[in-house]
Amino acid sequence: MDHITFLVAVVIVTALAFDFTNGFHDTANAMATSIATGALKPRTAVLVSGILNIVGAFLSTEVARTISGGIVDDTLVSPAMIFAGLVGAILWNLVTWLAGLPSSSSHALFGGLIGAVWVGAGSDGVHFDKVVEKVLIPAVASPVVAGVAALVATYLAYKLSARARQDSVTKGFRIGQIASASLVSLAHGTNDAQKTMGVVTLTLISAGALHHDAGPPVWVIGSAGVAIGLGTYLGGWRIIRTMGKGLAEIQSPQGFAAETASTTVILTSAHLGFALSTTQVASGSILGAGLGRRLAEVRWGVAGRMVLAWLITLPAAALVGGLAASVVKHGGNVGTAVIALVALAIAAVIVAASRRNPVRADNVNDHHEVTLSNPAPTNVGTAA
Amino acid sequence: MHVDWSALGKVAAVSLGVTVAVVVVFTFGVLGLSRAEAGNSGSAAGRSQAALCFLACAAVVAYGIYLIVPQFH
Numbered sequence: 001m002d003h004i005t006f007l008v009a010v011v012i013v014t015a016l017a018f019d020f021t022n023g024f025h026d027t028a029n030a031m032a033t034s035i036a037t038g039a040l041k042p043r044t045a046v047l048v049s050g051i052l053n054i055v056g057a058f059l060s061t062e063v064a065r066t067i068s069g070g071i072v073d074d075t076l077v078s079p080a081m082i083f084a085g086l087v088g089a090i091l092w093n094l095v096t097w098l099a100g101l102p103s104s105s106s107h108a109l110f111g112g113l114i115g116a117v118w119v120g121a122g123s124d125g126v127h128f129d130k131v132v133e134k135v136l137i138p139a140v141a142s143p144v145v146a147g148v149a150a151l152v153a154t155y156l157a158y159k160l161s162a163r164a165r166q167d168s169v170t171k172g173f174r175i176g177q178i179a180s181a182s183l184v185s186l187a188h189g190t191n192d193a194q195k196t197m198g199v200v201t202l203t204l205i206s207a208g209a210l211h212h213d214a215g216p217p218v219w220v221i222g223s224a225g226v227a228i229g230l231g232t233y234l235g236g237w238r239i240i241r242t243m244g245k246g247l248a249e250i251q252s253p254q255g256f257a258a259e260t261a262s263t264t265v266i267l268t269s270a271h272l273g274f275a276l277s278t279t280q281v282a283s284g285s286i287l288g289a290g291l292g293r294r295l296a297e298v299r300w301g302v303a304g305r306m307v308l309a310w311l312i313t314l315p316a317a318a319l320v321g322g323l324a325a326s327v328v329k330h331g332g333n334v335g336t337a338v339i340a341l342v343a344l345a346i347a348a349v350i351v352a353a354s355r356r357n358p359v360r361a362d363n364v365n366d367h368h369e370v371t372l373s374n375p376a377p378t379n380v381g382t383a384a
Numbered sequence: 385m386h387v388d389w390s391a392l393g394k395v396a397a398v399s400l401g402v403t404v405a406v407v408v409v410f411t412f413g414v415l416g417l418s419r420a421e422a423g424n425s426g427s428a429a430g431r432s433q434a435a436l437c438f439l440a441c442a443a444v445v446a447y448g449i450y451l452i453v454p455q456f457h
Contacts, residue, residue: 141392145396149404156408168414172418173410179441263448272391
């Protein structure tokens with residue numbers, strides 16, 4: 001039983017690593033527009049967001065139950081498959097971060113898991129009807145709903161405030177943005193930290209350490225919350241730039257409308273147990289807010305690239321997850337170690353590549369584009 | 385395959401309604417604030433309009449947090 005315990009430990013560490021990438025990938029969802037409009041200083045924004053993520057993680061565990069008992073067959077899943085799935089998710093998160101693309105961490109996670117379980121246990125292990133119901137339909141519906149809500153709200157906000165003193169309006173909405181962005185962070189914590197909790201719980205169930213219908217233990221909730229909070233505090237500045245500056249020119253009333261729409265969509269769906277993507281909701285809101293102000297510039301090229309990334313996120317992560325699963329399946333513990341080392345090496349290459357054209361707290365608002373001076377490392381990441 | 389359309393519909397309707405309501409009420413609050421800052425005869429009325437609207441928004445936020453925390457209900 002010793003090697004099972006070791007493997008379970010590796011899986012839990014990998015899950016927390018994924019949670020960390022999820023945090024810095026998704027800081028932008030809550031804080032990008034507040035940073036872009038100057039409602040919050042960049043450093044303050046990520047600190048507030050990180051703390052609220054941790055608080056949010058403790059508030060609700062409804063989605064954590066949905067995932068561990070939903071899209072894959074719990075009885076067929078082994079810790080090795082979960083490990084392979086997480087590797088797929090982490091690598092895809094890093095590649096999209098390098099490109100500054102706000103893709104969905106949730107879809108990366110689901111994709112990785114689906115690929116790994118498919119290779120490891122056959123297609124019977126994947127509940128495709130649940131994938132459609134719990135993942136794909138919310139993925140299509142939620143950005144549209146958030147976008148329409150933000151569009152209508154933005155339009156009305158500008159229409160109503162057209163004759164007021166513009167300095168008062170800007171100031172008022174900036175203060176409102178602090179509140180609405182904080183709520184998005186809180187909702188992000190309740191929604192995304194739960195995904196890691198779900199994965200760790202699934203691991204513990206498959207290792208026989210927890211009962212089949214068990215919820216996440218307190219230490220799982222705590223460590224998942226802290227991992228996502230730390231990741232958020234680190235700040236994914238590349239993605240913050242794309243969402244705050246790249247998609248549209250955002251003013252404070254638009255930022256407030258976008259964040260309010262994101263919060264409501266995330267909170268109502270979390271309440272009903274849908275595991276939707278915070279990233280897609282927030283992007284939909286920002287596009288809606290961009291369209292709601294007449295003459296506001298929406299950069300459709302950036303939006304198009306982002307939607308393309310959404311479409312390939314699940315299959316790409318599934319491919320990497322499936323590849324990793326086949327190595328782990330045939331290589332046993334050695335295979336696991338090899339995959340872990342290869343994943344670490346690729347992660348190091350991606351981080352090194354990001355240093356060539358770094359985006360930081362002090363230059364995040366300077367441009368609206370995230371570029372690489374050398375595109376080669378991206379190819380390494382996708383090829384893995 | 386079972387898709388819970390009514391739950392999805394509820395999410396859509398509630399999200400649209402709440403977002404628009406909160407932003408409109410908040411905008412009225414900002415308008416009140418703007419009148420108060422203009423400093424003429426409508427100053428006091430503007431301030432109370434702002435206070436009332438922001439209070440309403442705060443109440444919605446509090447209700448949202450209440451919904452999220454299972455321990456509250």
